[in-house]
Amino acid sequence: MTAITYDGTFEGWLTVVFEVYEYKFGDVEICKKDRFQANVFNKHHESYFDQQKTTRVWKGLTQKISAPALSGLYQAFLSEEKGIENVLLRYVQHVFGSKQSIERDYSNAAVLTVVQTAKKVYREKHRMEAFVRFQLTADNLYYAICQPDFNVLPLIQKHFKDRYADQRWLIYDSSRNYGIYYNLSVVENVIVSFNEQTSKGKNIEVITDEKEELYQRLWQQYFSSVNIAARRNTKLHIQHMPKRYWKFLPEKQSF
Amino acid sequence: MSERLTEKLSILADAAKYDVSCSSSGSSRRNEDKGLGNAKGEGICHAYTEDGRCVSLLKILLTNHCIFDCAYCVSRKSNDIQRAAFTVQEVVDLTINFYRRNYIEGLFLSSGIFKNADYTMERLVRIAKKLRQEHNFNGYIHLKAIPGASEELLKEAGLYADRLSVNVEMPTEQSLKLLAPDKNRKDMIAPMKYLKGAIEENREEKKLFKKAPLFAPAGQSTQMVIGATPESDLQILWMANQFYEKMKLKRVYYSGYVPISNDNRLPAIGTPVPMIRENRLYQADWLLRFYGFKVEEIVNLENPLLDTDIDPKLSWALRNLHLFPLDINKADLSLIMRIPGIGVNSAKKIVAARKFNKLSWDNLKKFGIAVNRARNFVTCQSDHFSFKDWMPSQIKERILQSGASKYKPNFSPQLKLF
Ligand code: SF4
Numbered sequence: 001m002t003a004i005t006y007d008g009t010f011e012g013w014l015t016v017v018f019e020v021y022e023y024k025f026g027d028v029e030i031c032k033k034d035r036f037q038a039n040v041f042n043k044h045h046e047s048y049f050d051q052q053k054t055t056r057v058w059k060g061l062t063q064k065i066s067a068p069a070l071s072g073l074y075q076a077f078l079s080e081e082k083g084i085e086n087v088l089l090r091y092v093q094h095v096f097g098s099k100q101s102i103e104r105d106y107s108n109a110a111v112l113t114v115v116q117t118a119k120k121v122y123r124e125k126h127r128m129e130a131f132v133r134f135q136l137t138a139d140n141l142y143y144a145i146c147q148p149d150f151n152v153l154p155l156i157q158k159h160f161k162d163r164y165a166d167q168r169w170l171i172y173d174s175s176r177n178y179g180i181y182y183n184l185s186v187v188e189n190v191i192v193s194f195n196e197q198t199s200k201g202k203n204i205e206v207i208t209d210e211k212e213e214l215y216q217r218l219w220q221q222y223f224s225s226v227n228i229a230a231r232r233n234t235k236l237h238i239q240h241m242p243k244r245y246w247k248f249l250p251e252k253q254s255f
Numbered sequence: 256m257s258e259r260l261t262e263k264l265s266i267l268a269d270a271a272k273y274d275v276s277c278s279s280s281g282s283s284r285r286n287e288d289k290g291l292g293n294a295k296g297e298g299i300c301h302a303y304t305e306d307g308r309c310v311s312l313l314k315i316l317l318t319n320h321c322i323f324d325c326a327y328c329v330s331r332k333s334n335d336i337q338r339a340a341f342t343v344q345e346v347v348d349l350t351i352n353f354y355r356r357n358y359i360e361g362l363f364l365s366s367g368i369f370k371n372a373d374y375t376m377e378r379l380v381r382i383a384k385k386l387r388q389e390h391n392f393n394g395y396i397h398l399k400a401i402p403g404a405s406e407e408l409l410k411e412a413g414l415y416a417d418r419l420s421v422n423v424e425m426p427t428e429q430s431l432k433l434l435a436p437d438k439n440r441k442d443m444i445a446p447m448k449y450l451k452g453a454i455e456e457n458r459e460e461k462k463l464f465k466k467a468p469l470f471a472p473a474g475q476s477t478q479m480v481i482g483a484t485p486e487s488d489l490q491i492l493w494m495a496n497q498f499y500e501k502m503k504l505k506r507v508y509y510s511g512y513v514p515i516s517n518d519n520r521l522p523a524i525g526t527p528v529p530m531i532r533e534n535r536l537y538q539a540d541w542l543l544r545f546y547g548f549k550v551e552e553i554v555n556l557e558n559p560l561l562d563t564d565i566d567p568k569l570s571w572a573l574r575n576l577h578l579f580p581l582d583i584n585k586a587d588l589s590l591i592m593r594i595p596g597i598g599v600n601s602a603k604k605i606v607a608a609r610k611f612n613k614l615s616w617d618n619l620k621k622f623g624i625a626v627n628r629a630r631n632f633v634t635c636q637s638d639h640f641s642f643k644d645w646m647p648s649q650i651k652e653r654i655l656q657s658g659a660s661k662y663k664p665n666f667s668p669q670l671k672l673f
Contacts, residue, residue, distance in 0.1 A: 106604055107611060107612045108611075130300060135356070162293045164291070166290060218349065221264050221268075222268050222353075225268035226271075227272075227306060228272060228308075231513070231528055233305075234305065236306070236307025237306070237307045239307075240303040
């Protein structure tokens with residue numbers, strides 16, 4: 001068994017895949033560098049990102065599986081689930097070990113896990129597209145804070161860029177401490193430093209636009225008016241809008 | 256000022272909520288030249304009401320003043336309620352500001368009829384036009400086509416709206432006469448027909464000239480109120496089927512009647528909303544639209560009512576046991592979709608995966624199929640052949656026993672005495 005550590009990025013993981021073939025490692029355990037705990041019984045190999053190796057693996061994959069299957073790999077990677085790098089490696093080995101595309105070989109354990117994990121991540125992406133709520137700040141920035149279950153900001157940026165092409169916006173992931181910022185031309189990853197006043201960006205009332213409170217109140221009013229009491233179904237409500245998302249939804253706050 | 260706006264919103268959202276449609280899917284409108292919004296593709300539910308319905312659009316009435324007196328409607332003339340009306344600008348501002356904050360996918364605007372049909376329709380069109388032209392808004396707009404509105408206005412509406420709908424409200428003409436004496440069926444069918452023609456024409460034109468303007472790219476829909484009048488599921492679903500086939504509607508919505516009036520033509524206040532029936536109708540509707548079922552396979556003269564304790568696909572299968580069991584490793588996709596417990600996506604997964612390996616029960620379980628349900632209708636590569644020669648009633652009992660029906664508690668055949 002060889003333990004391989006890498007930088008934690010998708011590109012870095014593709015380099016690892018290359019090196020598994022290059023050094024003919026047998027059993028491996030891939031692990032992010034900052035989570036690695038040395039084990040005396042294992043050999044240890046540290047992998048460094050290498051553009052050429054990464055590109056070669058990616059190119060090889062594009063020749064063997066479809067574009068949706070490729071994005072499935074990336075989505076599953078973004079789940080950050082424990083051991084997912086190893087499952088993804090087995091998937092890739094299955095790809096390179098077969099003549100035809102194996103992306104629909106759902107009776108293979110790695111294929112099914114990757115597909116199902118990708119689906120979970122995709123669902124979270126979709127939820128963030130639904131539940132992100134912007135607040136307008138006094139300097140005309142639409143700002144949102146969120147804590148998605150998986151690292152989905154890379155997946156949602158296109159959606160928000162296409163939709164809000166004429167407004168500056170920032171979506172901040174406070175679990176992973178980074179955000180995506182659109183400056184009216186491109187979207188960039190940003191690290192944000194907040195000042196004391198806003199308690200790490202959670203309470204931004206002090207800097208919001210004067211109309212912001214009005215629209216939040218109108219939205220709350222709307223949300224309560226559309227409810228039909230005779231049809232109450234709390235179970236269904238919570239199933240669709242799990243409680244962990246409520247803290248960032250103005251309609252679920254009471255004024 | 257802001258208080259009055261809040262009050263209006265509460266009145267006019269409240270009055271609009273009985274229109275159940277909230278879909279924002281199926282449009283092809285893109286965000287071009289850096290405008291605001293994008294209505295392409297699947298709509299998003301941004302929130303869910305406490306009754307579990309999707310909130311996707313800002314659904315409001317322009318006004319709840321109405322010259323008509325439809326018995327099933329809260330806005331009817333004779334009802335003693337607070338009335339309000341938005342200005343055109345107020346609706347525009349609300350839509351834009353909600354949209355920019357990612358609360359909604361767009362606007363669903365309907366209205367009580369004030370003065371006359373055209374006067375009302377003209378205001379609705381003006382709002383849509385303003386959003387599109389002055390705000391470069393590409394989000395979703397659903398406009399209600401007011402029965403009796405002129406073709407010129409409908410045509411203009413189609414240029415700005417993604418979807419248009421005329422609600423038939425009552426499943427039959429008799430019921431409409433009884434409950435909405437001011438309305439007549441012809442005034443509802445005429446705009447539908449006109450829109451059907453205009454939409455088809457536009458699709459043809461689009462094929463020839465890519466630049467031709469969009470006309471109601473998400474098509475038209477309608478709504479029927481269920482349970483206010485005595486129609487059977489047979490009548491309702493046959494009517495829906497006609498709308499799909501003859502009018503090419505995108506969706507028919509079924510709205511379980513929420514009692515709001517003491518009128519003795521209608522179910523009394525306090526009568527439960529027929530939610531299970533409504534749910535079964537939607538399931539039947541899905542079978543029509545996505546599973547290749549014909550309406551007469553779902554309801555017919557011998558079976559005019561949908562079962563309430565089991566879903567319509569299972570009912571169909573139990574009536575047609577001679578077609579089963581199906582071999583999961585061989586049967587056509589169209590048949591696999593008909594197996595209770597297997598949805599469209601799982602059926603596709605099965606057909607794709609069986610090319611690699613023969614599938615076993617274990618595989619099916621991992622695909623997330625309701626095996627408990629399906630195993631009564633399926634054989635697959637497996638040592639223990641679990642399909643038995645059971646009677647429909649035994650199968651039904653077995654499935655209900657396994658707790659697969661979420662409605663089961665309401666249908667316990669045993670009488671519980673206090
Ligand atoms: S015309 Fe429409 S708003 Fe007026 S009473 Fe009838 S259903 Fe209600």
